[in-house]
Amino acid sequence: MTTSKLDAVFIAQRTPLLRTLIRMVKNPSVAEDLVQETYLRVATTLRERRVDHLEPFLFQTGRNLALDHLRHMRMKSRTLVEDLPGAVIEAIPDAASSTEDGLYAGQLLERLGTTLSRLTDRQQRMFILSRLHGLGHGEIAERLKVSPSTVQKELKLIMAICVESLSRLEPTP
Structure with missing residues (x-):
């Protein structure tokens, strides 16, 4: 299938x-990004294999990307991000981080x-x-037999x- 066919269906x-x-996703900006990512993913797939029903494939790809985004956001909301200082968050190494970053992150986790x-x-x-x-105050209170306050x-x-405790840990140079 040609990209002109994809372009016509996409438009x-x-x-x-x-x-x-x-x-x-309840966010027009994120949805717009997902639409663009959908186009790119479908175009890549079309270079690798044949897709018989392009329109449903386009929508399914978009929905899958949206679900991935929602899962990512749900996991992100379960972390301590909103409760930790920015310096601590920035110290968490990404997949391609240096050994020093990894050591510092290990120290943070140990602390x-x-x-x-x-x-x-x-x-x-x-x-x-x-x-x-990810339980709320009311659910925790009920389980532990204490008040939500x-x-x-x-x-x-x-x-x-x-x-x-974490703010006392200085990053390694």
Whole structure:
């Protein structure tokens, strides 16, 4: 199949595809990026193999990209990103980071582990339920048989302890 055929289908289906992706990701800017990524992915696939039904393939590719984006965002929201200083976040190495970055990230994780081990059992459980399992204050309160305000105060204290502990760790040069 030629790229001119893909171009014709893409131009004809761009607006409905965009609407579909906006409904899925609830963000027009992200949806627009996903539409462009969809085109690129389909074009790459067409160079590698034949696609008999281009229009449904275009929409399925877009939906798959949107689902991948939503999964990524859900995982990202379960991390400590909003609770940690920017310097700590920037210190987390990416896949192509240097050995020094990896060592520093290891030190951060070790410090965080040590800090968490000093918390009470209840505080540790609250932290795990909140940050690793993604439970809300009400759900945690119910499980631990405490009030939601107790959970909120404890988590705020836990995060302050973690941030303070991690801020004392200086990055390696």
